Amino acid sequence: MPTAWLELPEDTPFGLNNLPYGVYTTPQDPETACVGVRVGDHILDTAACAQALGDPNADILDHPTLNPFLAAGRPTWQAVRRSVTTWLTDTALRPAVEPHLVPVEDATMHLPFEVADYVDFYSSEHHATNVGKMFRPDAEALTPNWKHMPIGYHGRAGTVVVSGTPVIRPAGQRMDGDDPSPVFGPSRRLDIEAEVGFVVGTPTRTGERVPLPALADHVFGVCLLNDWSARDIQAWEYRPLGPFLGKSFATSVSPWIVPLDALATARVSPPPRDPALLPYLDDSKEEPWGLDIRLTVGLNGYTVSEPPFSGMYYTAAQQLAHMTVNGASLRTGDLFASGTVSGPEREQRGCFLELTWAGREPVALPDGNQRTFLEDGDEVAISAWAPGPDGGRIGFGEVTGRVLPATL
Amino acid sequence: MPTAWLELPEDTPFGLNNLPYGVYTTPQDPETACVGVRVGDHILDTAACAQALGDPNADILDHPTLNPFLAAGRPTWQAVRRSVTTWLTDTALRPAVEPHLVPVEDATMHLPFEVADYVDFYSSEHHATNVGKMFRPDAEALTPNWKHMPIGYHGRAGTVVVSGTPVIRPAGQRMDGDDPSPVFGPSRRLDIEAEVGFVVGTPTRTGERVPLPALADHVFGVCLLNDWSARDIQAWEYRPLGPFLGKSFATSVSPWIVPLDALATARVSPPPRDPALLPYLDDSKEEPWGLDIRLTVGLNGYTVSEPPFSGMYYTAAQQLAHMTVNGASLRTGDLFASGTVSGPEREQRGCFLELTWAGREPVALPDGNQRTFLEDGDEVAISAWAPGPDGGRIGFGEVTGRVLPATL
DSSP states (O other): OOOOSSOOOTTOTTSTTTOOEEEEEETTEEEEEEEEEEETTEEEEHHHHHHHTTOTTHHHHSSSSSHHHHHTOHHHHHHHHHHHHHHHHOGGGHHHHGGGEEEGGGOEEEOOSOOOOEEEEOOOHHHHHHHHHHHOTTSOSSOTTTTTSOOEEEEOGGGEEETTOOEEOOEEEEOOTTOSSOEEEEOSOEEOOEEEEEEEOSOOOTTOOOOGGGHHHHEEEEEEEEOOEEHHHHHHHOTTTOOSTTTTTOEEEOSOBEEGGGGGGGEEOOOOOSSOOOGGGOOTTSOOOEEOOEEEEEETTEEEEOOBGGGOSSOHHHHHHHHHTTOOOOOTTOEEEOOOOOOSSGGGOSSHHHHTTTTTSOEEOTTSOEESSOOTTOEEEEEEEEEOGGGOEEEEEEEEEEEEOOOO | OOOOSSOOOTTOSSSTTTOOEEEEEETTEEEEEEEEEEETTEEEEHHHHHHHTTOTTHHHHSSSSSHHHHHTOHHHHHHHHHHHHHHHHOGGGHHHHGGGEEEGGGOEEEOOSOOOOEEEEOOOHHHHHHHHHHHOTTSOSSOTTTTTSOOEEEEOGGGEEETTOOEEOOEEEEOOTTOSSOEEEEOSOEEOOEEEEEEEOSOOOTTOOOOGGGHHHHEEEEEEEEOOEEHHHHHHHOTTTOOSTTTTTOEEEOSOBEEGGGGGGGEEOOOOOSSOOOGGGOOTTSOOOEEOOEEEEEETTEEEEOOBGGGOSSOHHHHHHHHHTTOOOOOTTOEEEOOOOOOSSGGGOSSHHHHTTTTTSOEEOTTSOEESSOOTTOEEEEEEEEEOGGGOEEEEEEEEEEEEOOOO
């Protein structure tokens, strides 16, 4: 890897091996959202730089969302990645490129892409087992289908918001204990779910399937995702058609989409599967698509959990193969998420439902406070990194959100 | 109601009281999709006519989808409805209007709006009870929440298609009887669900709720919907997060969106509810939003069922109030559907799962064939009408689809 002419902070997680994409505005021109690539503590105005240098992909980058670039497909993603690397390393280009660098602290980040459909999976065995024990104490923790397919459902695409957007506490029906009928009010069990999201670029036609090896032809990149969840609303409503209002009020995503091509050194083998999977999901003879992404969940500035993504039972390749095996088409901007990332240890659980065992074991914070579920004013920040080449880190930045009181 | 200068077929369900909206192309200009209003056996090129007559709303109609018109809000919907009525009744305008009429048989209909989020409810007590008995024979047919809220879930917006689009038989996992593990293959239990869909025009902000009386401020109109369902895939996958691949391969909608304003004479009281609903769902003191829409389900040209929409337990006003009570925002183009419309009698059931009682009681067709679930080549057509003023009918047209073999 050549060296950047731009001075990068030591050990930056946004080095030349990362180069994630986002959409930003500046105070000088708050109406014009631009595609930017992050490098160190700067954002490169990608379209402007491409235009200045006569790059053939300038036009698809000159939009207020990533969608046209996502739709262009993998050869274009790779071509632009090579171009950006050249722009930042070829000192002869420095005079042309440098004017298009914006300090990250001057920028406001926006939702980086228009979300088409949003699908949320449920692919951590630890999470699914823990939730099963709490939601269905009289049954097997894992439903009989769980080890045969990545269970998932469609969420609300219209309420996917960018990191930093406040989240209003939802109201809804809940059934308290042995009450004869439900009551209505603000959720008392507002929770997070720390997840990893995958952004589809290349669409498919109806009836087309995406086999396991084709993941990188369709998925452009990876973000962090907080699937805010109202556990009391969810527990009462979810039978038999699944979560609805307990989830649909907000889903937050990180502003930076890390290209899948930046995660080559993060690929690891997923855990062994038993029983064996059906052929369309069997990745035992494929290059593994497990990813060593290390999440940190922060509450009001304190780390409360460090969920390891590497232990997820199903990979993104399996999720995409499953999602399309019935012939359902993909659109540019489709977003699918891993489901809550939880490891085997308590301090690796990716939601408060699990961390506090349904509220029975509060989490103690260093400031003397404790939490079962989220209180108004709480600020959640989920961050992550993955191993890069040469011992470096590939950073995902963070997805944050503060809880606002219900608007009843 | 004044009389049209245009000669309309006797007893047409597309008279001046209806005036539904769609999007069409003609063979003369197959690349230019236009917004059209149906009247009798003709389509009025709405934007061209508005432009010719200097109507102030010409611009929002001059698009290949209804979305800009939907976004304009109810006063605009009503203004354009008044304008169209004037154009078709004022004989002085006939020379200017008549050139913009296209025979309906010359037109190809397209998906009339870009679907934002798609939500499917489950609001027929008869359907939910029947499905509960078949899917969960050891439990109460209705889950405990069912009579307290309109149960719903998000479907796949990207696979909503217009009537006439062929439907490829999906493949997926199913669990046969007491087999130890699932098998993969084309669905053997491909089914339909005859439903009524509601199209959102006016969006809301996050945290805003849509109370019962505000339905008509947000919902522009009504269509027919076929929620194709693979029952074997669905039965195996749906626990605990609800239907996913058993539904996501295709959802068909009729090409004509009947304005809610055309259904004033179809409003009826919904059935009594016991137990009483929570205040945000209690419509006992509201103008009723039950709708007397009479559906017909046809298979290969034979009527197999006539589901009555008037008996639905929850109305669209309640569905919308519920969907937004947690603060989830609405977008222009959101589509929500009633759930399968089934009446109390066998010949009123809106899907083959119920009509054949999970395949155990085949439906005999007049041609000597019988059906449990759909076979390749089968053509389904769902049509409907509602009472209009003066004994006339408001027609919804139909939503059709033919089953193509799996593409395994």
